[in-house]
Structures are given as structure tokens and as C-alpha cells.
Amino acid sequence: MFYHDKQLQYKVRVDKPNPQFARALQQAIGGIEGEIRVCLQYLFQAWNSRGPVRYRDMLLDTGTEEIAHIEMLATAVCLNLEGASSSVIDTIVGNDPLMEKIVGGGDPRHYLSGGLGALASDANGVPFNGSWVVSSGNIAADMLSNVTAEATGRTLATRLYELTDDAGMKDMLAFLIARDTMHQQQWLAVLEELGHGDMRGVLPIPNSFPQSQEVQEFSYAFVNTNIDPNQPSVGENRRWTHGPSIDGKSQFREVKAQPLGQEPKLAPPIPQGHAQVEQMQHANEKS
């Protein structure tokens, strides 16, 4: 079963709200390469696991971590939809009219259906679809599906990183990119345990993003989200918590999950969003 605390896994800050970027971030929430997909995929693989138990545990750990990533991105969407008009940036990034054209406007449902909130949809407002959740019953097929999800997910994250010059957003994405690095490693580690899984030269995918820009502290750390403080969910002999990483660039290690981010605090509802009167009156109450 599952637990939560009130803080984010990593800090989420937006200096200059940008509804266009809010729309783009939705791809990382509800798109086929997004976090709802990997979250449900890892959890279903865990729940459907018919052994060995070490893989069930590992999948539970990481599936649980991914919920926190959806949470971070949803918070980022909300923060990008806020603020005084004057602070809205005019262009996606720098002076690139091509990218500005491609990204286009925001998602009108952020206002119309969400009152300035995130949706369970992709960057075009297409809803998350459960067909993307692969749990095949064959662990090698599942692990490949997981590496793929992290490879396309990390590619997406690096593209989002290029779209913004907001320092807060870049920092959040640098963390998520680091986690995608590790997650690619750990699924390949299972393949190595089963036989082989060597992908040194191509890892992490994409290999064109400078790893120095990641939050490197988390690039090769397995995050253990089991609440039991005394018992690591995975033991000494796991390939993904000790020894050299699959790409040979670092050493694996294991850390207990703990929040590095703040308890999110969004701006109160705007009047034209027509929240309830009481919501607006008491929006800032602490309890």
C-alpha cells in the first residue's frame, strides 16, 4: 500500500509563468512518453509480477517514485499558468520564431476545464490512454519497454529543457533528466542479471545532452521509496544498487527517498475562474 508526505521530491519553481510552456509540459504528464504512463506501467508490472520477488520490489520502488514526478510536473503546470499579465514571457525561448510557431498557444482547457490546473492529457489535450501501460508477463520484454519509456521520456525532457530559459524550470528538468538516466540504467541492470544488457556507447539516451547539466547527484542513485527505515527494499546483491553503472560512467548507489522540494503553494484562484466564493475567501488559510 501507499503513503505520502506533503513536500515535493525536488523543488519546483517558476520565475516567469508561460502558458505555452505549461502546454508543452503536459506531454510529460499525460503523453505516451510521460510520467502517468511509466508510473502505472511499473506499478502494474509489480502487481502482476510472478517472481522473483526482487523485481517486484524494485518495480514498486520506482513506480512509487514516479507518482512524485507527476506531482512535480502538475505543480509546474499550475505555476506556469499563474501571475500578473506583465510577467508572461512573449516567446518560447530566445528569439527562435520556428519553435515559437511550432509550440503555438496554450491549452484552453487549462482555463476552461481546469481553472488554471493541470490535466491528465498530453500537449495537445489528448487524454492519457491506458493502452500504453505495458505489462507483458515476460520480464525481458517489460524491461525493454521500460528502458524505451525512459529513453523517449528523457528525450522529451531534454527538449523541454531547450524550450525554456526559466531557471526554475531548467533546474526541475535537470533533476528529472537525471532520474531518467538512472531509470534507464536500472532496467538494463535487470537484463544484465538475466543475461546481458550492455548498451555502453548509446547511454544515456539521448547521449547528446551534456550530463554535466543534470542534477548529477541523482543520476546513478536508486531511490528506495519503501517506508520501512531499517529494511532496504532491495538487498546487497542487487545489480542496480552497487558496483559500476551499466554505462560504465559512475557507480550505482541506493538512497532512501526523502523530499528535497517544498510543500507546494499555488496562487489563489483568479476571479474569472469562478471557484466557489468560500474557496477564494479562505484560499490562504493554513488549515
Next chain:
Amino acid sequence: MFYHDKQLQYKVRVDKPNPQFARALQQAIGGIEGEIRVCLQYLFQAWNSRGPVRYRDMLLDTGTEEIAHIEMLATAVCLNLEGASSSVIDTIVGNDPLMEKIVGGGDPRHYLSGGLGALASDANGVPFNGSWVVSSGNIAADMLSNVTAEATGRTLATRLYELTDDAGMKDMLAFLIARDTMHQQQWLAVLEELGHGDMRGVLPIPNSFPQSQEVQEFSYAFVNTNIDPNQPSVGENRRWTHGPSIDGKSQFREVKAQPLGQEPKLAPPIPQGHAQVEQMQHANEKS
């Protein structure tokens, strides 16, 4: 952020595996009135919450609890797909040919795509759809949507209860029905705090299921899933943790989340499911 342990919130046991019932259970996992929907709906409402913070906390608590319900139901699907052929029951329940006809066969994708595992789909194999996740930015609309989800969800659970005479499945459903009772109460409690929310005569929906058959210990208990043992996520003055329940039938109370179920242990893969060789060889290893 989020944490897990390895046990289920409540015990899940199947005495006589039944693939038809496995299919029916999918509606409670991936259907519009199912647990993935309420889980994501409460979490998105929490993440999008623009105050007061008490409602964000409450939504986080219950959204987190719902993950455990998906887990229980996925486990139940797996267990219903297992076992020696001889133990498979022939009819849905008793001798009701009408219901047997309506339910029809199982879901072939349980085997073809899942290797005897649960899917993120409904009872017809239609994938979960993110459009069902309502987070409107208006708390009264959201709370009504939540009560509706629990009312249709509880109706579904009572119908599943009627479909089976497997004692383990009936017990699991009796727990989930109790939780749906409480969840209807708590969302109405928010409406009462905001003004009114009296629905005494019609609650819990459906009112035709004998509450004596619920696991009544949990019918009016708010489950706090916050990992901080010293700090209740919700305080003394919450309408949904103290005082008489909305339906006037009991008293609200608050309990810390703790697992009452087992760590799930599924049967090893069947040969014709073509898991990896190593998976089948090491299926029963403990670590």
C-alpha cells in the same frame, strides 16, 4: 511525494479462480467508475488545489489510499487467473443463467497481452481514459464529482459482490464497499463545511446494500496516509474526522494507514505464457 510498503491495505484471497470474474473486476480497475480514475482524480485535485490547504491535504490522503485499492484489485485479477483447471468454477454465481450469459467469457488479453496479469482497462478491455479525471478548479463541483464517482463505484462493487460466492472475494469487496461509504461521506463533509451537504436519506449510495455486510470498522474512518506519525494531516476541526457522519448513522474517526493485508504472492508463470526461462526458474526465490 510518495512511499509504499510491500503489504496490501486489506487481505486479498481467492478460493476458486474464475477468469470471468477477473474480467468483471477490470471494471473496478480501469472503468470510468474504477479506482485508477478516483486515484488520479483526487491527486490531480490536490496538486491543482489553490487553497485552502486543508482540502489539498485531505485529497492527498485519499488519493494515496486509492493507489492501494488498484493494487488490491490487480492482485485479485491475477489470483482469479490462476490455478489448476479443475478448480475453476463453472458459473458466475449460483445457478443464474441470465447473469452467466451477460458476463460472458474472460478477457483474452489477460493471457495474450498480460501473461495472466491485470490490465489498465475496463471489463470490455477498453483502456482507461484520462478524460475521466475531473479537476475543475471549483471545489464544490469537484466534491460532487467525487461523491458521484464513489456512488457509481460503490454500486459497481456491490454488483461484483453479488456475482461471486467466493469468500475471499466477498471479503475484499466488503472492505472496498466500506471505504466507498466513507469516501462518499467525506466529500459531502466538505460541502457541509462550505454550506450544506445533507443527503441523509439516500446515503450511502446504493442504500439497498446491507451495511452489515460491509467491513464496518472502516465505514466511517478517515484513513490518513501521511507518513509523519506525529502529525495528523488533518486537524481537530475537520468535519470528516470527528463528530457524527453525514448520514447520521455513525461517528467519524481518523486512523493512520496501516496494512492489514498480506504481501502478495502469485503463482509462478504458466509455461504457455512464455515468460523468460530465468523468470520461471527463479520465480520462487525470496530475494
Next chain:
Amino acid sequence: MFYHDKQLQYKVRVDKPNPQFARALQQAIGGIEGEIRVCLQYLFQAWNSRGPVRYRDMLLDTGTEEIAHIEMLATAVCLNLEGASSSVIDTIVGNDPLMEKIVGGGDPRHYLSGGLGALASDANGVPFNGSWVVSSGNIAADMLSNVTAEATGRTLATRLYELTDDAGMKDMLAFLIARDTMHQQQWLAVLEELGHGDMRGVLPIPNSFPQSQEVQEFSYAFVNTNIDPNQPSVGENRRWTHGPSIDGKSQFREVKAQPLGQEPKLAPPIPQGHAQVEQMQHANEKS
């Protein structure tokens, strides 16, 4: 069975065509909180009704009314896509760049697939989905689902109202908002007949929209769409046609449906839409 006349239930006028607003209006046509959904939901609940007959009748009356709302909104979309270029307004409303950014451009399929016509889709072009049609067989669950649909629908309508300063559009929306007020009341009235359904303080949802801006003549009127002029479809003892409204703010009354709007007249096809030659030649013929 069903009948029609050629006029709209209420007048639909657009002073300054705005393709962005046309796109936003699509949410009220084909979105989860839109009119196709409530129309089909009420009609399916009527057709599936297993008694008492008073609720079947009521659902038929209002389900039929909702078809007229789809018609009004489709007409509004068409009118917002028309007109000389010079009359197109530049911004969504006033000088709010945040909202302008969020709403973005129009829906290219309005031209590409529709030839300047409305679609059975939401504001992002995502098609209407029949999974949203809830008809559970439990009348309390159904009524809650109906109130929820009207609460999110009215919230949407008030947001659309804020997006435009076109007097014609504001008038149309003020009528639809009034109808959403009544529809919330009437479904709660059924709950009150069954037991309780008191929601005084939170009604109508959202309670932050000034009811003085509604077309108040219709805020508490049950519209009877039965063609039989001598026989009201619902009798004297209905909670939703007599006595104080559920929110205590007015008195219920019943009116026979009659058109207050015009017979719609759209501009002829534009040449670049490539209608048939004969269509363009005879577009203005009266018969």
C-alpha cells in the same frame, strides 16, 4: 419519439466573429462537461429507467431540451467563424495577455474538415466520447452524476462568459447559465424526494457568478418539452415544478417549451471552403 421546429430555444447572435472563441465554445459542445454529454446522459437514463415513471418523464423533458442547447452552441460556433477579416477581434477579451496565450489559436479542423462548421469535439479537437454517458441504474447515483455535469457545465459557461465581450455571446451564455442553475436544482429535487438533497449554501455551483447576470426568467423554470399541449409531462406533486427551489432563493415553476430564438441563418460558404458550386449559387434560396 422526437420532434423539432426550425427556431432556436434562445437567440444566438455574434457581433464580432472570433475563431478563438469558436474553439473555446467547442468545449461546451463536445467536452466531458458539454451538452452532447448531458443530452445523451439524460436520454439514456430515461430510456433505461425501470421506474418510477415520473423520473423517466422528467429525464425525457430535459434530455430533449439539451439537444436545443447543442444546436445553439453549434450555431454560435458557425457565426464566430464568419465574416470579413476586418471585423475579427484581436484579443480574447480586454487586454489580458495571459488568457490570450492560454486560449491560443482556433481549431484548424473548423476550416479543414468542416468548411467553417462546428465539430462533435472539445476545445482541443478531441472527439466526444460515449464513455462519459453515465446511466447506472441507481437513481441517486445518476442524479448526483447529473448535478455534477451541470456544476462543471455551469462553471465552464461562466468561464466562457468571462472570455468574451461580445454582447450576443454574453446573452446566449447568460441563458445557458440560467438553465444550468435550474438543472442543478431539479436533479437535487429528485434526491430530496428520495430522502434529502439539501445544498443551500453551495448552490448554484459556481456560487461566485452573480445570478443577476443570468437570464433569470429561466433560472428556476422547469421546461416541459412534451408536445402534448394539454398534458403536462409532470404533475402537480412534483418537487421540481412547484414550491421553493432547493437553494431557497426562488420558487420553482413549469413552462411549456417554446422557441425564443430565431431560425438560424448562416453566411454562405466562402469560396476557399470548396462547397459544391450549386450550394454557393443557391445558398440564399428560401426553399
Next chain:
Amino acid sequence: MFYHDKQLQYKVRVDKPNPQFARALQQAIGGIEGEIRVCLQYLFQAWNSRGPVRYRDMLLDTGTEEIAHIEMLATAVCLNLEGASSSVIDTIVGNDPLMEKIVGGGDPRHYLSGGLGALASDANGVPFNGSWVVSSGNIAADMLSNVTAEATGRTLATRLYELTDDAGMKDMLAFLIARDTMHQQQWLAVLEELGHGDMRGVLPIPNSFPQSQEVQEFSYAFVNTNIDPNQPSVGENRRWTHGPSIDGKSQFREVKAQPLGQEPKLAPPIPQGHAQVEQMQHANEKS
């Protein structure tokens, strides 16, 4: 705008309830060749019509008629889900094991989600999808799309006719098949007005169903659903109301819509469907 009465357009009777047939009928409700699709397609074409007005009127008339067909089929689904177990037929029709195998079991959501009610889905439970609603802005393309819908729809109806030997169901389908005959004719009549539309040898599609088995009174009758009794919605000079039919087999005529069927009366809820207590207690009340 729209009106209704409480009777069906044509009588719907089921002698031997059959959940398998209920499932098959869903294709005619919520499938791509079903009645929700043609209903919305004709209405959107009417609402989007940019002239001439004669075609808008015609589309409104027939779009409105189609709502009554959804109603008939939903009623038929409900009646096929009813009744004492002993009256359920065992096979789809006659002794054809191939067809019995193909059709398979019923739709479990008829019970689980609907409490023995119809759904807005197809025969596999896949929800109706708004993308099927074609309204292109080019009247020739639209008319071809309409003939196609009626050709595939009539093919479906004849296959359903072959699947059952229930006299009531055969009679209902014989009526719907006749209406599909006429609807094919009338859309081709528009094409003839615009130029040519001769399809004598292939009409009505499928041409392998003996027209003697249709309810022939309605095979070439345009049903006028306009409530104004004095003014036909379409005048003397319409190709589809006078003169020889397009297939040369009969003469067109126009009739005012009037109900030939009963006011539907479904059986009360079954206990295991868990309707509200009050629903079951008062199910047979007349008002």
C-alpha cells in the same frame, strides 16, 4: 429546438430475452454504423448548413427521427436483459454453432455499469466516438457520407435480423430496415437535384434482403418531424417527397411523424442491481 412525446416511433417487443442479442444490438446504437452517429451527423450537418435552407430542413427532419431510433434500440436492449432465467434462449438463432461462437457472451457492463441498461457503446463496449460525425461543408460529400452510413447501417440491421427468431425483434428491425431504405433514397435525391444520383441497380443496399420483409409502408416515406401541423417542413418541389423513388421501385411520399409504438414499460430493477430502495419500492407507480 426539440420536443418529444412519451411513445416510441414503432413498437418494440421482446418475447425471449437474450443478453447476447442485447450485446449485438449495441452495434446499432453506439457503433460507427449506428444510430447515435447518424443522428448527430444529420443534426450537425443541419446546424452547420450554409444554404440552401431546403437541405437544412430536411436534415433536421431526419436527424430528429434518428433520436427515436436510438430510443427504440435502447428499449430493445433493456428488454433483452430482463426476465426470468428460464425464458432465456440458449442459442443465437436456430442451431448455428458458428454464429453462436462468433457472437459470444453478453456485455458485462450491461449489468456492472448499467444495472441492466443500454450503453452509448458498440457491440464490444467501445464507446461512441464523435470523430465519426462527418459534416464537411460540401453537400455532395455529406450526402455520400449519409448514404454510406445508411448502407452500412442497413447491412448491420439485416444481419441482426438474421441473428434472431424473436418475432418482436424481427418486427422492430423490419421497420428500421425500411427506414434505412428510405434514408438511402432521400440523400441520393439531393444528389440528383444537384446533378445526378442514379444508383438503381444497387439499391437499396444490401440488395440481397427481400424488401417484402421490410415494413414496406415506410420504405419510401419521408417522415416530417416538424411540430407545426400546418406547414410541411419541405414543399411540393422536393425530389424526396414526390414522384418516383431513386431506385424506381416505388413512389416517394411524405408523412407527418407520429408514434406507432407504445410508451415503454421496463421490468423493475432486479435486487442484485442495487438500485435505491425507493426505486424498487415505487417502480410501478404511474406518476
Next chain:
Amino acid sequence: MFYHDKQLQYKVRVDKPNPQFARALQQAIGGIEGEIRVCLQYLFQAWNSRGPVRYRDMLLDTGTEEIAHIEMLATAVCLNLEGASSSVIDTIVGNDPLMEKIVGGGDPRHYLSGGLGALASDANGVPFNGSWVVSSGNIAADMLSNVTAEATGRTLATRLYELTDDAGMKDMLAFLIARDTMHQQQWLAVLEELGHGDMRGVLPIPNSFPQSQEVQEFSYAFVNTNIDPNQPSVGENRRWTHGPSIDGKSQFREVKAQPLGQEPKLAPPIPQGHAQVEQMQHANEKS
């Protein structure tokens, strides 16, 4: 079975890249009136064909041709997403602000998910849906469905033609429009063989596009894609390869498929798309 060569069926050139137009083109790839749909529809009708074999052959020929149309359009999307910022045109076409507003921005997933590549989706990013593939088993219904698909498809293509003043894009569309002309003819020719199929006055749909702007060499030519050079897939007595066209405007003829276009050569990946390093280093290698 199937074969390919490396050249396009017809040349695809983009002078001024335009991401807005790239988005609009997606409707012709993945929309309901697009090329994936007709490709799969004709191929499934061929594969499901239960005779006569002449129609199976014909469907195979044209279904195979349609793959080449998807290829051309995907290439066109890619080329519209390329190039130095300065060359991007500012408006959709001429100075039409209405159309500019309707079309809006590009599709952010072209960058985020595709790295400047085409998607299997429509102009709003809604994925292609297999439900659109009609193969009814009744050849008249199928042929009508095919004519409809080509009529709506040709209407779409003429609208795209109006949206751009890029000479390369206009030329490509003029070819596709010509093919849609022929395809409408050939499906009607089957209907004529079966009985009648005269639509002289309304063809080709839309009849408002000047056929002089088509690539007329291909407007009435049946393209035979069978690889056997000595054996035409269809013989002398086919209605769609000899004699006057259905619309009476020309003569049918048959040509062997051969590529008139180039082997596509796209620009190398942009750095912010984060392809693999090796991809960017070796992008221009010939082998």
C-alpha cells in the same frame, strides 16, 4: 505481399517552411479523411474480399498506392518543419487574418515527440483511429464508403491548397487532388458494373475546384502497383481502365506505377532535438 523503392510517387518540395502548414497537413495523414485511413480501408477490403477477384485486385492496387501518399505527406510535414528561422513565413496565406486565426500555431508534438517529424495523428494531434476503417463485406456499401472518403479527402486537399502559396506544396497537392478525382471515379465504376453509379453532375467532389489546376495527367489514370511488368492486375474488360470516365469528362486509362518524385533528403537533426550524437555526426553519409 509488398515492395518499395526509395523514391516518392511524385515530387515533394517546400520553398518556405511553415510549421502551421505542417500541422494542417497532418489532417491529410492521420485524420478521418486522411491517407492512413484510405490506405488501410482499401487493403482490408482487399484482404477480406470474398469475390469476385477483380475487385480484390483493384483494391490491392489502390491501397498500395495510398501508402505512397502517406509517404509524400509525411515528407511534406518534415520539410515544413525545417530551415532557418528567417525563412519561415508569417501568415498562412496572403493577408487573411481569419484563416490565420483559425489555423493557429503548430503542433508542439512535432518537436517534443517527433524531433521535427510527422505523427500518425490529425491536425489537432488526435491519433489515427482504426474504427474509421470500413470493410463491411457488402461491396456496394464499401464502394460508397470509398467514394465518400475520396470526396471528403479531396475537399480537404483543396482547402490545404488554398491555405498555402508555396509553389512546391501547391504542386504536390495538385497531384493528390488529381488522384482523388480518379479514385472517386473508379469506385463509382464498380457500382456501375454492379448496376448503376451515375453521378455526372456532382463529380468530382468538390466540383468548385478548377480541374485545370490538377496535375491532369493523373486525373483519370488507374495506377497499377502490381510488380509483375507483363501482367496488368486488371484486364481489358474493366470499367475503370478503359472507356469514358464516369463523369463523362475524359477517358480512363491504366498506367504502371512508377516514381516521379525524388528520393527524399531531409535536413540533419537540429541540436535542440537531441538526436544521438552519432546521428548528427553521420547524418549526411550516403550509406
Next chain:
Amino acid sequence: MFYHDKQLQYKVRVDKPNPQFARALQQAIGGIEGEIRVCLQYLFQAWNSRGPVRYRDMLLDTGTEEIAHIEMLATAVCLNLEGASSSVIDTIVGNDPLMEKIVGGGDPRHYLSGGLGALASDANGVPFNGSWVVSSGNIAADMLSNVTAEATGRTLATRLYELTDDAGMKDMLAFLIARDTMHQQQWLAVLEELGHGDMRGVLPIPNSFPQSQEVQEFSYAFVNTNIDPNQPSVGENRRWTHGPSIDGKSQFREVKAQPLGQEPKLAPPIPQGHAQVEQMQHANEKS
């Protein structure tokens, strides 16, 4: 562009038609792990390829091969829906009631919508969805996605193999399984060219299916579908056409595509499918 011949890539034979198996085969046509998905995925990756050209060529070759696999499976579905009732097998395979229960009945739309033809849908009738087509612009991510698709696809094919004891079906599946073996190899060969891609111990996935049961002649052969007989689409220095296979079990080789199967010949339409009269009269005509 693309070409075809009239024969199948490999022979397709059904000894005992089985509608249940027809339904199960649909997963390999229109499911997420099916052939439409890989076909479009490889073709879109080719069309979107920004170099090097060797990978574009390779993707075109294999994407084109996959069309032939859809064709084989669609033919297999049609053949499984045919035949005299008496030849229909009663159970899925052997005497396994568990599997019989899971697979359930057939797909009613095979008859209702297809007249005994295949659909572009999965085993539950859920339509193929274009969102599954991954073309990320990063070749390593794409290759991983391709290996995953072949791993889940091969797992599916081995499960279908276990479901039947029809010799014809087993032979067809043994061929498709061999092709999936090779396709896994070849995408990994690209990864090896780019750096590493060693997966010896886990290949081919699933590794629990005895390769001796594959049609081994094709297990390590790259099929070149380019029509130019003199020019291999890929040269001497390709990793996937020469040298040891990635799994070390064999040697790669290249073969020109040529049909090993028959020209399909399906049974004529059944009367209750209501094809056109002329279709049934001329079903057996050769031209």
C-alpha cells in the same frame, strides 16, 4: 513508393475454423503489440529519418515487410470465420478449461460489421490507435522501441501458437515468430553500430520458446523488399546482413523478398451476411 503482388509472403492455411481464435488473432493485427503498429512505426521512422540514409533504407525494407504480415493475419482471421458448422472446434486447445474461459467467445463485429472479415482492432474490438506509433527523432530511442515492439509481439505470437493445434495456424505463426526473432536482432544491430547492443543471454525474447519450432530459415535473414533486383537496399558493410547475429546463435544473411504463400482465396459470402446479390453470384469468377 510501394508495390505489391497478389501472393502472401508465407502460406496461410486453416484446417479447422475457429471464431475464438479469429478473435485472438486480432490482437496481432490491431493491438499495441500488433503488426499495424510496427508497420506504421517503421515507415514513419523511415519517412522522418534525418540520416544516415542506411537506416532509412533499412526501416523502409522492414516496414514494407510488415504490411505483408498484416495481410497474412487478416487472411487467417477470414479463414477462421469460415466453414460448415460441424468443422468448428469446440475448445481453444486440448482440454484446458481455464484458457477456454479466458478467451471466451468470438468478436461479434466480425459478422455484424465485417460480414466475416478482419477488423483494424485488437482482440477486444478496441480500434488500433495511432498514438502507439513511436518515431522520436532519436535513433537509439527508436531502435529500443522497435526491439520492444518485436519482443512483446513475439511473446504474443508464441501465446497464440500455444492456443491452437491447427497445423496451418501453427505453421504461419512459426514463420511470424522467426521474423520477430530477426527483427529483434536487426534493431539491436543498429544499436551495436552506434555503440553497444549486446543482449545475448536474453534473446530472442521470449527465450522460452524452442527456436527449433520456428521456421528457422527466416530467423536470421534480413528481407530486402526493394524492387530493384540489381541493387541491394543495404550494402556490404551493414551489421544486420553479414556476420554473426547479435545473439551469437547464427549468421546474418540477406534475401530478396519473394512470396512463399498462395494467392488467398476465401469462401464466398454466407447468405446471412447480406453481401450484394451480384457479389454472391460472381464470387467465384476469376476476373
